[in-house]
Amino acid sequence: MNEEFINTFVSNMMKYLSHIPNVDAEVGTPYLIESDASISYDITGIIGISGKRKGCVYFTAPRIFMSHLLMMLGVKDRSNENLLDLAGEIANTISGNARSDFGEKFHISVPVVVEGEPQNLYLPERVRSFAIPITWRTYTPVLVVSLEDE
Amino acid sequence: MMKLLIVDDSNVIRSRIDNIYAKSYEIEVVGKAVNGRQAVAMLKDLEPDIVTMDLTMPEMDGIASIKRFMELQPSVKILVVSALSDKATGIKALSKGARGFLCKPFTDEELTTALQKLIDAKNRE
Numbered sequence: 001m002n003e004e005f006i007n008t009f010v011s012n013m014m015k016y017l018s019h020i021p022n023v024d025a026e027v028g029t030p031y032l033i034e035s036d037a038s039i040s041y042d043i044t045g046i047i048g049i050s051g052k053r054k055g056c057v058y059f060t061a062p063r064i065f066m067s068h069l070l071m072m073l074g075v076k077d078r079s080n081e082n083l084l085d086l087a088g089e090i091a092n093t094i095s096g097n098a099r100s101d102f103g104e105k106f107h108i109s110v111p112v113v114v115e116g117e118p119q120n121l122y123l124p125e126r127v128r129s130f131a132i133p134i135t136w137r138t139y140t141p142v143l144v145v146s147l148e149d150e
Numbered sequence: 151m152m153k154l155l156i157v158d159d160s161n162v163i164r165s166r167i168d169n170i171y172a173k174s175y176e177i178e179v180v181g182k183a184v185n186g187r188q189a190v191a192m193l194k195d196l197e198p199d200i201v202t203m204d205l206t207m208p209e210m211d212g213i214a215s216i217k218r219f220m221e222l223q224p225s226v227k228i229l230v231v232s233a234l235s236d237k238a239t240g241i242k243a244l245s246k247g248a249r250g251f252l253c254k255p256f257t258d259e260e261l262t263t264a265l266q267k268l269i270d271a272k273n274r275e
Contacts, residue, residue: 015255016255019255019256019257020255070162073162073166074166074169074170074258075162075165075166075169076165076169077165081161082161082162082165085160085161085162086160086162088160089160089162089163092160092206092233093233093254093255094233095233096206096232096233096234096235096254097233097235097253097254099234099235099236099239100235100236100237102236103236103238104236104238104239106236108206108234109206110159110206110207110208
């Protein structure tokens, strides 16, 4: 994955956050995930990618962060179901928006959402996986992009 | 009052759109469906004027749903609300009968502006 490729996801993440009222979150500098251990917080939304590139994009965040986002979006029901749903929707939106750069052969799955540390989420060794950190208040959710090169 | 059907597999998106129009004098949310199959089943009873339609959904996706909606109720006006932002997808949705395309993420104002265009089209009929 080259710099331009990563920038697409950084831009999409910034765009997503800019559409949420009163959330002045910042997107940090992406970094390479060195180990094969995945990064995960309380809630994770995962999108499988197929087509010209294969892999996954996932968004993982502390529960309290997701609860704040729901509140800012005007959704009154901050149930566990909605916290999970929002994580999937964020991963879906960031991945789907990438098709404006990568075209319709960048296929995305419906979201899979996981509560707690995912047991079967392994980042393949031969793929360079990047973490894109987000900072808002004291929270630091992360978008992880793990995709094969073309 | 325009009858709106919301079709999206995300409960958050369905709730959000529902909330936006909860006190509207122009739009009444008459139904919410979690996928295209459920939406098609609701179509005859609800007879919506306008629809917000996601594309990536389990069981029946948005493109297949738009095609079915056009067969069953050609007068319905469909706004695609999707994260899929490539031109080819937009063209495909419009060619099947959708009247507009709003890319996620969206603000309340962007959604209202996009739906107003559908309402205007409906009122011109």
